[in-house]
Amino acid sequence: MASFHGNKINPSRFSLGQLKFFVFLVPLGIIMVLPIFFIFSQSLKPLDELFLYPPTFLVQKPTFENIGSLLTVADITRIPATKYLFNSLMITLFVVVLSLVISAMTGYALSKKQFRLRKVLFEVNTIALMFVPAAVTIPRYLVVEKLGLINTYMGHILPLLALPVGVFLIKQFVDQIPNELIEAAQIDGATDITVFAKIVMPIIQPAMATVAILAFQAAWNNTETSTLYMSQETLKTFAFYMTTLTSTVGNNVAGQGMAAAAALLMFVPNLIIFIFMQSRVMDTMAHSGIK
Amino acid sequence: MKMKMKKTKREAMIGYMLISPWVIGFLVFMAYPLFFSLYMSFNKVMITPYGIETHFLGWGNYKDAFLVDVDFTQKLFLFLKSNILMIPIVIVFSLFVALLINQPIRGRNLFRAIFFLPVVITSGEVVQELFSQGAATIPIVEKYGIITMIQDNLSPGMAGPIIGIINQFILILWYSGVQILIFLAGLQKVNTQVYEAAAMDGASPWVTFWKITLPEVKPFILVNLIYTIIDLFTNGFSDVIKLIQDNMFKANTGFGYASALAWIYFTVIFAVLLIFVLFFRNKDQSIRAARRS
Numbered sequence: 235m236a237s238f239h240g241n242k243i244n245p246s247r248f249s250l251g252q253l254k255f256f257v258f259l260v261p262l263g264i265i266m267v268l269p270i271f272f273i274f275s276q277s278l279k280p281l282d283e284l285f286l287y288p289p290t291f292l293v294q295k296p297t298f299e300n301i302g303s304l305l306t307v308a309d310i311t312r313i314p315a316t317k318y319l320f321n322s323l324m325i326t327l328f329v330v331v332l333s334l335v336i337s338a339m340t341g342y343a344l345s346k347k348q349f350r351l352r353k354v355l356f357e358v359n360t361i362a363l364m365f366v367p368a369a370v371t372i373p374r375y376l377v378v379e380k381l382g383l384i385n386t387y388m389g390h391i392l393p394l395l396a397l398p399v400g401v402f403l404i405k406q407f408v409d410q411i412p413n414e415l416i417e418a419a420q421i422d423g424a425t426d427i428t429v430f431a432k433i434v435m436p437i438i439q440p441a442m443a444t445v446a447i448l449a450f451q452a453a454w455n456n457t458e459t460s461t462l463y464m465s466q467e468t469l470k471t472f473a474f475y476m477t478t479l480t481s482t483v484g485n486n487v488a489g490q491g492m493a494a495a496a497a498l499l500m501f502v503p504n505l506i507i508f509i510f511m512q513s514r515v516m517d518t519m520a521h522s523g524i525k
Numbered sequence: 526m527k528m529k530m531k532k533t534k535r536e537a538m539i540g541y542m543l544i545s546p547w548v549i550g551f552l553v554f555m556a557y558p559l560f561f562s563l564y565m566s567f568n569k570v571m572i573t574p575y576g577i578e579t580h581f582l583g584w585g586n587y588k589d590a591f592l593v594d595v596d597f598t599q600k601l602f603l604f605l606k607s608n609i610l611m612i613p614i615v616i617v618f619s620l621f622v623a624l625l626i627n628q629p630i631r632g633r634n635l636f637r638a639i640f641f642l643p644v645v646i647t648s649g650e651v652v653q654e655l656f657s658q659g660a661a662t663i664p665i666v667e668k669y670g671i672i673t674m675i676q677d678n679l680s681p682g683m684a685g686p687i688i689g690i691i692n693q694f695i696l697i698l699w700y701s702g703v704q705i706l707i708f709l710a711g712l713q714k715v716n717t718q719v720y721e722a723a724a725m726d727g728a729s730p731w732v733t734f735w736k737i738t739l740p741e742v743k744p745f746i747l748v749n750l751i752y753t754i755i756d757l758f759t760n761g762f763s764d765v766i767k768l769i770q771d772n773m774f775k776a777n778t779g780f781g782y783a784s785a786l787a788w789i790y791f792t793v794i795f796a797v798l799l800i801f802v803l804f805f806r807n808k809d810q811s812i813r814a815a816r817r818s
Contacts, residue, residue, distance in 0.1 A: 259626070270646075336546050340547040343543035347539060347540030363755045364755055366759060366769060366790055366791065370559060377558060395550050396554040403703070403707075440706060508645045509638075
């Protein structure tokens with residue numbers, strides 16, 4: 235199914251005619267994948283290799299020393315690492331699901347529903363995207379405090395839900411759906427929910443998957459809410475925990491190895507969610523029936 | 526007539542209902558903090574044990590940014606110089622890649638995944654780690670003297686930005702993930718029969734690109750322009766943003782001054798965006814006019 239593209243036939247075999255594309259794609263593709271090898275190789279490097287100059291790209295004598303020392307340090311802190319992990323998983327799950335629902339609803343309404351503030355709201359959203367996030371830190375703290383969200387899970391989740399980029403992307407994709415398609419469905423008796431589930435959702439899947447990845451990263455890598463809004467250690471996130479682990483050892487030599495291991499540990503879930511999502515990202519226009 | 530009134534009203538009501546969670550969240554966590562920071566940018570803000578104290582300064586913070594602060598204007602200018610050139614390059618590059626991976630080639634899905642990969646790399650700690658290890662430069666370029674060659678053959682004013690682009694080439698690749706996706710979605714919408722008809726009429730791939738593909742993806746170029754500018758200018762690597770963050774907790778400058786810097790920066794980004802969008806629109810119109818004649 236996935237390989238069917240109208241009249242284009244996806245060749246199953248390499249032919250000479252494709253060579254000109256590969257000349258560009260292969261080198262560029264390699265550059266794209268390199269960082270991932272780098273992260274893995276870096277975390278496996280023994281200390282002397284980490285400080286080697288000029289630095290080598292790939293590890294020569296791989297060792298699990300860095301990961302081991304990260305885990306030992308994790309052992310001697312009071313709160314088990316699993317608690318932080320649980321916090322992060324919960325927060326990430328809620329942020330991804332809720333921001334998908336909110337962004338999809340908003341993007342759909344801003345694109346296809348007629349009401350007065352429609353255009354203004356979308357422009358306000360785009361303008362808000364341009365603002366330096368750091369500059370609203372203190373006012374946002376005041377808001378969080380006033381709402382009584384300090385030291386609650388909600389304090390982690392709610393500030394992250396305002397993901398203007400999600401609304402921006404989804405609205406752009408919904409714009410591509412012809413109004414006639416929706417009207418035709420409505421004439422056939424489809425309700426708003428049916429229209430949304432059967433027509434809009436399949437078409438905006440690439441955008442939804444992208445927003446899911448972006449929201450996942452925002453939540454998973456988030457240390458800001460832990461530093462600012464949480465004073466109770468048991469409520470902080472795994473990302474925050476990782477930064478404390480590497481900073482307690484200080485900027486000394488051993489810390490570098492642990493930082494590399496922590497980077498790997500933080501990155502792997504990103505990679506997993508990417509692999510899980512990417513098949514949804516690229517190939518959906520073919521089935522949408524709006525060619 | 527009456528029926529129609531009812532229907533549009535109902536439409537509007539559903540619309541408002543759908544956006545209300547977002548609007549509330551936006552007002553509380555974006556709009557209010559934004560206006561609060563605007564207010565603070567006109568004040569001297571001190572965080573004391575008794576709470577936040579403010580003294581009204583008028584335009585004082587803004588004047589300081591341009592007249593007293595040696596770092597800010599310099600960093601802002603440098604940042605603009607190196608990034609404005611990157612915007613069209615990211616756009617052209619991502620369109621190029623999108624065209625390639627829209628071709629019927631073997632391993633297409635794999636390539637699509639690979640070129641979307643930057644989305645998980647460029648955010649968060651990962652890219653920070655990569656930068657500190659110097660993984661974002663291409664060693665080959667320096668090894669084979671490409672940079673010195675450029676320096677020898679071009680005027681310093683020309684060579685500077687070009688070398689900057691070569692050095693940042695990997696960065697450009699990494700910042701095009703979402704843009705490639707947006708272009709790809711646009712390309713997949715083009716009716717394949719149009720291409721066939723063009724080929725029948727003897728149009729070369731080059732002509733087909735300018736006459737069919739480009740007009741079709743035009744709306745996506747605008748979307749990508751906005752996305753690229755936002756992505757480049759508000760990520761954590763901007764020296765200007767780092768400067769703003771540093772100023773936030775300095776005793777003699779404080780949050781008020783940092784807010785003023787943030788608003789100046791915001792105005793600059795907005796101006797850049799406006800220039801690009803207006804330029805793009807003008808171009809668009811002239812192309813259309815040319816086609817009509």
